[in-house]
Amino acid sequence: MGARQAQKQQSRRALLDAGLHLLADQNLASLGVREVTRAAGLSPAAFYRHFPDLAALGVALVEESLASLHVMIRSVLAGGDGAEEVIDRAVEVIEQHVRDHRPHVRFLSRERHGGVRQVREAIDAELGRFAAEVGAALALQPASEGWGPEDLRMLAELYVDRMVSTAAAFLEALEAPDADPEAERRIAAAAGFQLRLISLGRRHWHGS
Amino acid sequence: MGARQAQKQQSRRALLDAGLHLLADQNLASLGVREVTRAAGLSPAAFYRHFPDLAALGVALVEESLASLHVMIRSVLAGGDGAEEVIDRAVEVIEQHVRDHRPHVRFLSRERHGGVRQVREAIDAELGRFAAEVGAALALQPASEGWGPEDLRMLAELYVDRMVSTAAAFLEALEAPDADPEAERRIAAAAGFQLRLISLGRRHWHGS
DNA sequence: AAGTTCGGCAAACACTTGTTTACTGAATGG
DNA sequence: CCATTCAGTAAACAAGTGTTTGCCGAACTT
Numbered sequence: 323m324g325a326r327q328a329q330k331q332q333s334r335r336a337l338l339d340a341g342l343h344l345l346a347d348q349n350l351a352s353l354g355v356r357e358v359t360r361a362a363g364l365s366p367a368a369f370y371r372h373f374p375d376l377a378a379l380g381v382a383l384v385e386e387s388l389a390s391l392h393v394m395i396r397s398v399l400a401g402g403d404g405a406e407e408v409i410d411r412a413v414e415v416i417e418q419h420v421r422d423h424r425p426h427v428r429f430l431s432r433e434r435h436g437g438v439r440q441v442r443e444a445i446d447a448e449l450g451r452f453a454a455e456v457g458a459a460l461a462l463q464p465a466s467e468g469w470g471p472e473d474l475r476m477l478a479e480l481y482v483d484r485m486v487s488t489a490a491a492f493l494e495a496l497e498a499p500d501a502d503p504e505a506e507r508r509i510a511a512a513a514g515f516q517l518r519l520i521s522l523g524r525r526h527w528h529g530s
Numbered sequence: 531m532g533a534r535q536a537q538k539q540q541s542r543r544a545l546l547d548a549g550l551h552l553l554a555d556q557n558l559a560s561l562g563v564r565e566v567t568r569a570a571g572l573s574p575a576a577f578y579r580h581f582p583d584l585a586a587l588g589v590a591l592v593e594e595s596l597a598s599l600h601v602m603i604r605s606v607l608a609g610g611d612g613a614e615e616v617i618d619r620a621v622e623v624i625e626q627h628v629r630d631h632r633p634h635v636r637f638l639s640r641e642r643h644g645g646v647r648q649v650r651e652a653i654d655a656e657l658g659r660f661a662a663e664v665g666a667a668l669a670l671q672p673a674s675e676g677w678g679p680e681d682l683r684m685l686a687e688l689y690v691d692r693m694v695s696t697a698a699a700f701l702e703a704l705e706a707p708d709a710d711p712e713a714e715r716r717i718a719a720a721a722g723f724q725l726r727l728i729s730l731g732r733r734h735w736h737g738s
Numbered sequence: 739a740a741g742t743t744c745g746g747c748a749a750a751c752a753c754t755t756g757t758t759t760a761c762t763g764a765a766t767g768g
Numbered sequence: 769c770c771a772t773t774c775a776g777t778a779a780a781c782a783a784g785t786g787t788t789t790g791c792c793g794a795a796c797t798t
Contacts, residue, residue, distance in 0.1 A: 326795055330745065349645040352560035355786060365747050370787075372745095435639045435698060437557040446702075476720045480727065483695050484688075490643060494654075512684045519688065523731025534765055538775065563756060573777050578757080580775095 334372050336362040338386070341379050342425045350380045351437035380433065380441040387426035388448045394419045395452055399459045409517045413510050416485055420492040428497075431490045449486070453478045465525060473527075480520060488513040542580050544570040546594070549587050550633045558588045559645035588641065588649040595634035596656045602627045603660055607667045617725045621718050624693055628700040636705075639698045657694070661686045673733060681735075688728060696721040 323331075340361035344353060353376055359366045373379045398412045420427050433441045434449075457478035460466055466474060488509065495505040531539075548569035552561060561584055567574045581587045606620045628635050641649045642657075665686035668674055674682060696717065703713040 324796070326744080329795090333745075347645065349557050349559050351556050352645065354784085356784080366786080367748085367788080368746050431643045432645065435643065437555060437560065437640065439555075473723065476723045477727070479720060480692075480724045484691075487691055487695075512687060515681065515684045516688045519685070519728060519731040519735060521731075522734050523727040523729075526730050526734050527727060532766070534774080537765090541775075562754080564754075572775095574756080575758080575778085576776050 330372075333362070333364060333368065336364065337369065337372055337379065338382060342383060342429060345383075345429050345432070346425065349432055349436050350376065350441060377438050377440045380438055381444050383426075383429055384433075384441055384444040384448070387423070387430050388445075390419070390423050390426060391430075391448075391452070395455060399456070405521045406518075409514055409521065412485065412517065413488070413513045416489050416513070417492055417506065417510060420489050420496065424493065424496065427489055427493055431486075431493060434486075449482065453482045456481055468529070469527075477520075477524060481517070484513070484516060484520065538580075541570070541572060541576065544572065545577065545580055545587065546591060550591060550637060553591075553637050553640070554633065557640055557644050558584065558649060585646050585648045588646055589652050591634075591637055592641075592649055592652040592656070595631070595638050596653075598627070598631050598634060599638075599656075599660070603663060607664070613729045614726075617722055617729065620693065620725065621696070621721045624697050624721070625700055625714065625718060628697050628704065632701065632704065635697055635701050639694075639701060642694075657690065661690045664689055676737070677735075685728075685732060689725070692721070692724060692728065 337358060341353065341358050344357060344361055355369050355376060356366050358376075358379070359369050373382070394415055398408065398415050401411060402408065430445060434445050436442060453475065457471075457474045460474055460478060461469075461471075469477075491509045491513075492506065495502065495509060498505070545566060549561065549566050552565060552569055563577050563584060564574050566584075566587070567577050581590070602623055606616065606623050609619060610616065638653060642653050644650060661683065665679075665682045668682055668686060669677075669679075677685075699717045699721075700714065703710070703717060706713070
């Protein structure tokens with residue numbers, strides 16, 4: 323890659339980073355082009371060399387954020403099959419992920435139902451793909467015998483939604499002004515309990 | 531109430547309605563005082579006769595939105611005890627509620643993780659109170675014998691969260707440009723399935 | 739070495755913004 | 769009936785906004 327492209331990528335990075343940083347305490351719809359370029363150390367006009375819109379920057383952030391999420395989900399699904407172990411690992415991995423990628427998680431959580439349609443749709447589509455991935459993994463387990471693909475999808479959605487909620491809860495605990503380690507422990511306990519309850523229900527499910 | 535107060539309330543209503551209307555496709559943080567007053571047919575300065583902040587208007591909208599939610603939750607909990615019936619009724623009531631109070635539901639869904647802390651906290655607190663209410667109702671059922679209050683709370687949270695997610699899903703289906711009745715049916719089916727799965731897991735839970 | 743591409747800039751465009759000010763005039767209460 | 773209260777107004781403030789323009793100069797191509 324030429325030095326030309328490299329410098330362009332660097333500016334693009336600066337814009338994305340500045341955006342992500344500013345989105346710590348405001349949402350995409352209230353972000354301004356000038357605000358971002360100022361924080362990135364560029365002139366306002368430079369923005370348009372990279373994105374047509376702020377919505378486009380948002381979509382780029384979605385892609386970035388979800389790439390790291392994909393890695394996470396795979397690390398949960400791979401490994402021991404015991405339901406208990408998978409659940410415990412899932413909760414741990416989620417907590418660690420929120421810790422490592424706090425700005426991205428915050429962005430996703432905030433914009434999932436936020437004011438910018440393009441971004442909302444991008445997140446939703448990708449979350450659907452997660453559910454499909456989880457569903458495929460579930461289908462491979464012996465406990466899924468006799469389960470239709472429709473049921474498996476609904477089950478996977480339930481798991482994914484639970485994980486997203488858990489991540490959001492961890493996030494809120496981390497952002498609280500008085501960081502309380504007890505709160506995190508309680509969230510982890512609740513998540514473990516709830517996931518266990520779901521998988522228990524699944525084992526006792528006999529046809530729909 | 532004097533005619534004086536009545537007129538004031540009318541203006542306040544106009545501001546709240548205008549705000550709620552504008553929040554259909556943007557979020558609170560990006561709303562402007564002038565924007566609201568313009569839509570309400572008042573002068574910008576008039577806003578400050580009613581609210582010190584836009585955040586305050588947001589909190590007022592939260593209270594309004596949650597009042598109607600409380601009514602809803604009670605109508606679910608009251609009535610036949612059969613788990614199946616409760617679940618089916620819950621899904622129906624949620625769907626109807628979203629239909630009847632679309633702007634409020636949208637507002638709650640959007641601002642639950644939105645950019646205004648005051649509003650986020652107000653929603654969260656009230657949602658916690660819902661969970662407590664559901665937990666209290668669960669405690670009365672015979673199936674809760676041997677369940678600690680902690681477990682009941684986590685279970686109630688799981689139910690409430692599921693309901694909120696379901697409401698959000700219904701909302702998104704209603705807002706889709708091509709209104710697809712099939713999508714709503716699918717959401718209702720998924721919600722029923724998932725709630726059933728949870729209550730099945732609950733019945734087979736033996737201590738934590 | 740000459741010519742082209744193109745990322746970044748400063749400046750200008752025409753608005754929109756939040757908030758305060760001094761005011762008006764109808765409802766209120768004595 | 770007269771004084772007071774107070775919701776609502778118009779006007780002004782100093783900023784801030786998105787986007788376009790023409791231009792520069794370093795990196796590429798031939």
